[in-house]
Amino acid sequence: MAKPSFPTDEKNLLRGTGPQGHRMRMRHRVLSNGAEGLADYEVLEMLLYYSIPRRDTKPLAKALLHRFGSLAAVFAAPGPELRAAGVTDQALLLVKFPPVVAERLALAEERLRPILGSWDQLCAYLSAAMTSAVPGQFRLLYLDNRNRLLADEPVDDFASTAPIFRRALALQAVALIGIQKTLSGLNSAAAPLRLFARRLEGETPRLSMRLHDVVVVSDRRAPLSLRQKGLF
Missing domain, CATH: 1.10.150 (DNA polymerase; domain 1)
Incomplete structure (x- = not known):
């Protein structure tokens, strides 16, 4: 990025002494290099x-x-x-x-970017975010190293995890939470969901990531954690 230019009178002040010269040098420093230093x-x-x-x-x-x-x-x-x-x-x-x-x-x-570092925080987020979700849809929450939400996105195909990990790397995510909305709780999603959860659980460590949980939600019951139930 090009350095800011200054009129001749300002350049003279940059070389001057006293408060005005000092202030102009400070201004030049911030405009040239930013205020972080x-x-x-x-x-x-x-x-x-x-x-x-x-x-x-x-x-x-x-x-x-x-x-x-x-x-x-x-x-x-x-x-x-x-x-x-x-x-x-x-x-x-x-x-x-x-x-x-x-x-x-x-x-x-x-x-x-809500923090989803506890079960209560996750349930509070899901109660608002999943009301309009499509039953049967699987979603992934991508989290940073402070468990802040980076993205909440649908996964349309369980056949490959490669797109998930490409997206996680692009977001610099370090943890995932899977969410499935069903009409009648776990029974209607159990087999394929558990298999996919096991697959994610096995593959996330290779990329220094972690699968925190996979959760089933429905309008009729409280969210159910597959990890807490020992189902993957």
Whole structure:
């Protein structure tokens, strides 16, 4: 990706001293290389200097981190304590926004990628996700290393596992959960489902994956775990 270009006057500022030159160099650094490499005090410094235009904000940023102990603690600190530490009302508005943004991003991520690391979490997901599923359809849940859902997709053919593992590798999944919806519980799906579960169970370790479970769901009964029943 091409590096951002800067007008001549900005290039002069990059070579200058004082707060303006320092800020321009910080801006150039972030635009050129991203913000990931910034130290905590630099992140806070940049937030503060947008609301404190004619002052070096590095000393204030370092003082806040020293006083409260961490960047997260600065963001969570009560307004009166931040004011007492030298944060202006205008700067306080900026300091209070990152926790709100982070929380909302986390909630959005949780809705998009629910964690399915326990039986209760899985049942809660299935109660919502499988209401409109087609009876007889087999689905696979692909999970990451934190048991977050990466994809919930139908499997139309039990003849080959190759498409399943290609998809799992593409998603960087490390675990699978199979789901079959039936009209009358396990009896109507038992034989082919158990055979396919055994096949997946035998093949997943070769790709450093794991089959967590295969679950049968129906509108009339609670979800049934084939693993808990010892059926594969």
